[in-house]
Each structure stands twice: as structure tokens, then as C-alpha cells.
Amino acid sequence: MNERVASPKRAGGRKAHGEGAGEGNRPPSGAESLLGTLVGAGVEVCFTNPGTSELHFVTALDTVPEMRGVLTLFEGVATGAADGYARMSGDPAAVLLHLGPGLGNGLANLHNARRARVPMLVVVGDHATYHKRFDAPLESDIDSVAGTVSGWVRRTASPAEVCADTADAVGFARTEQRIATLILPADVSWSEGATPAESSSAVVESPAAQPDRPGSAAAADVEEVLRSGEQVAILIGGDATRAPGLTAAARLAERFGARLFCETFPARLERGAGIPAAERIAYFGEAAAAQLTGVRRLILAGAASPVTFFGYPGKPSDLVPEGCTVHTLAGPVGAVGALTALADALAPNTVAAEAPASRPLLPSGPLTVQSAADVIGALLPERAIVVDESNTSGFLLPQATAGAPAHDWLTLTGGAIGYALPVALGAAIAAPDRPVLCLESDGSAMYTVSALWSHARERSNITTVVFANRAYDILRIELQRVGAQESGQPTGAKAESLLDLSSPTMDFVQMGHSMGVPSRRVTDAGDFAEALRWAFNEPGPHLIEAVMPSIAGQIGPA
């Protein structure tokens, strides 16, 4: 996402910010100017759930043909879709939300997007400036809510500022790879008087596209570490988790005998046959600690220093082994450039080993975590975009898909569940020529299940697999680990019932059908394989409900 080259639509034929868009000879409204500025800056999709204060923006969409409007039925779907779109295209999408409550509904997936370091432009409609003092029912503190996830927040005060504010917002989002939120009062939206923006900040290319600086202090430090002869590990993340970053890191690892790891929840990991592989740091702290055992020098390239997901009584939060020193080569934006420069300087003749092609045999028999993973590994299409929120049902997927044809793997960067169905929508819109496989667990699916309606409405090429284990299984496992439950003691009935989703049984096939998505239920491996072939071979969205056993009893506390 951070290796953009100037796209033709931005590099040439670009409109001046704020140009055109008024109907007939009338000057453009604030909303039309905003949209004109956006498309001029290469922002061409707007995911929305609008309200009355955004209706001038909605109307203006008809005067700006380059902007695609995508309706979602819940704001968390709009924000997650913009995240998925940015992860796959590298470009920010716009999100149009309705005042503070609409923004609040979108917050969890904005949080995940913030953690994914994606560019995004959030436009939040507000009451007309003169109406705010009446404290009407929807009045709220939008700025505070926006501030929790945005790196940039501005309230546009008048139509004259719309274009400059919009250009600044897009410029910030692209340059920083972060969320910019523009609060747009309804009267600014409907009034005329916009001034085209002078600024060209909206089309600034990302820092990752700029030349790197070999010989920096960080690079010199890392060179010393690599040559130290001690046990070194390189931990990559951010923009280094795609083929160029993986290749550079693998060359360095090979040349200096270092170990290579990837952050636990990468925004977009390229993997599969022909791509250098990096082992992800495990979710469970004990497993992660085992992976890092013996490491004396840890090099961070785009990743944060590893910590456990939660604090657990009596267990360390910091996963860096005792006595190991940590050395930062680069942060999440620009890590690919730093790694490439270093590999070219220190390992010019080293070739990175690539993951060999291999697929599991198609299994038969009951559907289990193992057989489901093997079916997916056996059938994953070339260039698939996998959006993974399979949670406990997917813990064997990494091995089963390691040698599948090259694909992208998108993960839950911020831990706020309900991300996969929306992110799949945005990914499919960003890459309409690629198959999207959305691996979703049943509890997480329910947060943003209305995304299925948008999958169908946009005719997106998304295969959704809902793993129906009818439980909050990970919480059953964590219950033991956090010490809330005496080890070996049975869970109390009230606690158990709050982690149980079996009664009433959710029917995802009916849910899918009701939202226009052809859907099937499978209970054994053979039927799962047949259903996946059906879904992959037909265009458009499909849903497969895969009835799975709970694994909480099998993966106990470590």
C-alpha cells in the first residue's frame, strides 16, 4: 500500500481542485467542490451511510460522475470497506457519515484501519452552523470522537475553505498513511462560494515512494547488529510485508544467518508459492515467546516491538527475550525502502529463497479445523485476496495455505471484531479482477452482517465462509488464561451461557439469501470442497456456512 507510483489518473489530466461540478451555469456548492477536489486528487470511491445533513453531498454525487457511491447499511461497514479498499489499492477512499452517532458506529473499524496504517478520508456531516446552538437531538461532540482515530481533524467553516481543507485532508492521508476527518456543516455543504485549492498537497506521493537514505544512523546500527555474530532476528511489518519487503528481508536474513518473522497481524501479507515466507509471531504469548527464544538482537523493520495481546496475571507483557536488544531500522511507512537499500548494500548477490508450491490433498470426512484448512489450501485460487477473521477455526490455515498460489492475506490489525465482511467489500471494489475469500467466524460475522447486502448490491466477487462453531470460542480459551477461572474447574453456567451462541441457532444460509447472496451450508469436508468450487467458479458473492466443532476443549491454557 505504500509503494505507489503516480497513477495515470493523478499524474495527468487532473482537474484543478474545486473545478466544475455546478449544474448548468450555477457555481458549484460546497459539496460539489468537495467532490471535485476529491476526484481531482484521485479519490474515486465513497462508502456511505448518509443522513439529512449529508443530503447535499449525496445530491452532488450526480454532478461528479468520476466518484462512485457505495451504500452500506451500517457505518462500521462503510469504514471497514474503506480500510479494505486502501489496503488493496493504496489509495484513500472517502467515507461519508452522519454526525457524531454515525461516526461512533463506524469507530471500531476506523480503529482497525488506524492500526493498519491506511490512508482514508472521513467526511462527517454536521448540523448547519447556525443550528448548532439549539442543541437539536443529533448534536454531539464530533471532534472528540473523531480525534480518537484520526491523525488530522478539521471543521470546515465556510464554502471558501472547502477545497483547501479537502486537499489538505487528502494530502495528509496519503503522506502519513493515516485517517483524516473533515467535519462538514450542512450549510457549508449547500452554499456556493468555493475557492479552488492552490495546494498540491493532495497529490503528494507517499514517503515510501521517495528515495531512501542508505548510510543513516539506523542503517549503520542495524549493519553492526547483522555482523555481530549473535543470534539476530528481523521482525517485519507495515509496508514491508509485501513481496519487495519480504524479498529484501529474506536476503538479509539469508546473508547473515538471521531469523525472519512477521508481525502477528499484518495489514496485507503477500505469501504463497514463489514469495519469500516470513513466520508470523503467534497470538498466544507462550507460543510467541517460544518462537523468539535465543534471539539476542531484534531488528524492527515496520513492526512494533512485540508484546502480548493482553496482560495476563503473572505473565510478562513484553515478548522481547531477557537480555535481547531491540534496534529499529524503520517504522511502518518506509520499511520496504529501508530494507531494500540495506539488502542492496549488504547482500547484493544473495537471492531470497521462495516458498515452494505445495497444496494439501483434498480431505474427506467430518469438517474440522484441520480438514477445513486443507480444503482451503487445496482450492485457494491464484491471486486470491484472503480476508481472515476465522479466529479459532482458522488456526491451522497458515500451514495449509503456505504453498498455495501467491495470494494476499489481510488480518485483524486492531483486534476489533466485525472487520472481515466490510474489508472484503472494499478489497473487491479495489481489485475487481481478483477473487476475494472472506473467512469469517460466526460471532464476528454478526457485528457487520449487513455487509452481505452490499456484497450483493455491488455484485462483488466475494466468497464468504462463515465458520459456525456457535460459540465465542476464543473467549472460552481466554477465560482460563486470564485467571478468571480456576484452572481445571468447570465454567459456571452463567459465564458459559455468555460465551455460547448455539441457542437459538443462527441460520447464515437464510441470512445470506435474504440479502441477495446465494448461500449453502456444509457439514463435511467433501461438501465444503464442492461448495468452494461452486462459489469460486461463479461470479458474484456467495456464502458457505461451514458448521464446525468448538476447539476450546482442545487448545487449553498453556
Ligand SMILES: Cc1ncc(C[n+]2csc(CCOP(=O)(O)OP(=O)(O)O)c2C)c(N)n1
Ligand atoms: C469490537 C469488539 N467487541 C468485542 C470483542 C471481544 N471479543 C473478542 S473475540 C470475541 C468472540 C469471537 O467469536 P467468534 O467470532 O465466533 O470466533 P471464535 O472465537 O468462536 O473462533 C469477542 C466478543 C472484540 N475483540 N472486539
